[in-house]
Amino acid sequence: MAINISCPHCQVSNRLPEERLGDGPKCGKCKQVIFTGKPLDITAANISATLAKNDIPVLVDCWASWCGPCQQFAPVFNQAAQQFEPHLRLAKLDTEAQQAIAAQWQIRSIPTLILFRQGQEVARLNGAVPLAQLKQWLLQQGISL
Numbered sequence: 001m002a003i004n005i006s007c008p009h010c011q012v013s014n015r016l017p018e019e020r021l022g023d024g025p026k027c028g029k030c031k032q033v034i035f036t037g038k039p040l041d042i043t044a045a046n047i048s049a050t051l052a053k054n055d056i057p058v059l060v061d062c063w064a065s066w067c068g069p070c071q072q073f074a075p076v077f078n079q080a081a082q083q084f085e086p087h088l089r090l091a092k093l094d095t096e097a098q099q100a101i102a103a104q105w106q107i108r109s110i111p112t113l114i115l116f117r118q119g120q121e122v123a124r125l126n127g128a129v130p131l132a133q134l135k136q137w138l139l140q141q142g143i144s145l
Contacts, residue, residue, distance in 0.1 A: 001017070001018045002015045002016060002017055002018065003015070003016060003018050003021075003055035003056065004016075004053055004054065004055045005021075005025075005034055005053075005054055005055065005056065005086075005089075006049040006050060006053040006054050007027035007029065007030060007032065007034055008034065008036060008040040008050075008089075009027065009030050009032045010027060010029050010030040010032075011045075011046050011049035011050075011053075012027060012028070012029040012030070012049075013049070013053045014027055014028055014034060016034075021035070021056075021086035021087075022086055034086075035085040035086045036081075036085075037081055037082045037085055038078065038081050038082075039061065039077055039078065039081045039090040039091055039092045040089075040090075040091045040092070041091070041092055041093075041094070042060060042091045042092065042093040042098065042101065043097075043098060044098065044100065044101065047101060048119075050089070050091055051116050051119040052118070052119035054089050055118075056086065056087060056088060056089055057088050057089070057115060057116065057117050057122075057141075057143055058088070058089045058090075058091060058115070058116045058117075059080075059084075059088055059089070059090050059091070059113060059114070059115050059116075059138070060090075060091045060092070060093050060113065060114045060115075060116065061073070061074075061077045061090070061091070061092045061093070061111055061112075061113055062092075062093045062095050062102060062105070062107045062110055062111060062112040062113070062114065063092060063093070063094065063095065063110050063111050064094065064095050064096045064110055065094070065096065066096075067110050067111065069110075069111055069127070069128040070110055070111045070128070072128055073111050073128035073129075076128070076129070076130065076131050076134065077090065077092070079131055080131060080134055080135075083131075083145075084135075084138070084145055087143065087144055087145050088138070088143055088145070093105075093107075095107055095110060105121075109126050109127075111126075111127065111128050112124060112125070112126050113125040113126075113134075115138075115141055115143075122141065123137075123141045125137055
């Protein structure tokens with residue numbers, strides 16, 4: 001079965017065989033790797049492609065540079081990106097730089113994790129959590145890792 005995955009570099013949607021996602025696929029347009037093992041940054045320019053053009057779920061970490069718990073959670077989220085791709089796209093939203101998006105998503109505390117499927121929010125988790133707890137929460141949300 002083929003699924004759509006947006007390129008984190010040029011935002012073009014790529015149709016890929018699901019069974020080959022772990023083979024290091026490259027974008028058909030810009031030729032860069034689609035899964036980098038790192039969270040991508042959400043901006044007004046790429047939010048639509050990141051959330052709506054991915055058939056895999058997208059987990060967004062809403063954070064700010066002045067937030068101590070956000071800084072402590074950042075290495076955990078980076079490790080999650082390395083472990084959970086290509087089953088899950090991980091992204092970060094800087095709530096200070098992207099205040100309009102943060103307001104639209106009604107971010108009241110940080111860090112906040114929001115899980116999206118097909119561009120729709122399906123779950124939310126507030127606070128910094130260890131990797132094992134994050135994995136357990138994702139499994140509870142029906143994410144196959």
